[in-house]
Amino acid sequence: MLERKPRKDRTEVTFVLPAGTPPGPVSVVGDFNDWQPGTHTLTPRSDGSRxxxxxxxxxxxxxxRYLAAGDYWFDEESADSHDGLNSRVHT
Known part of the structure; x- marks a missing residue:
């Protein structure tokens, strides 16, 4: 799931996954972080989601895309669009 908060000159996009699905650490990897795994790792929230x-x-x-343990890549089903293998977010 994607959550957005518009700001003056940017949009804060929060990438959200349910607790434990998939298990282990997950990071969001994209053109905004030069496709570097581990740069934006999802952390637990009080409701159990990450x-x-x-x-x-x-x-x-x-x-x-998301990257989970074991080199498991997956997409965001609720993304704004999809471009081949990648999910897309529009701000």
């Missing part, structure tokens, strides 16, 4: 917030430029589009 999340990480990334500030992205306003009125932009970005490709991303």
């Amino acid at each position: 999340a990480v917030t990334v500030a992205l430029p306003g009125k932009s589009e970005h490709s991303f």
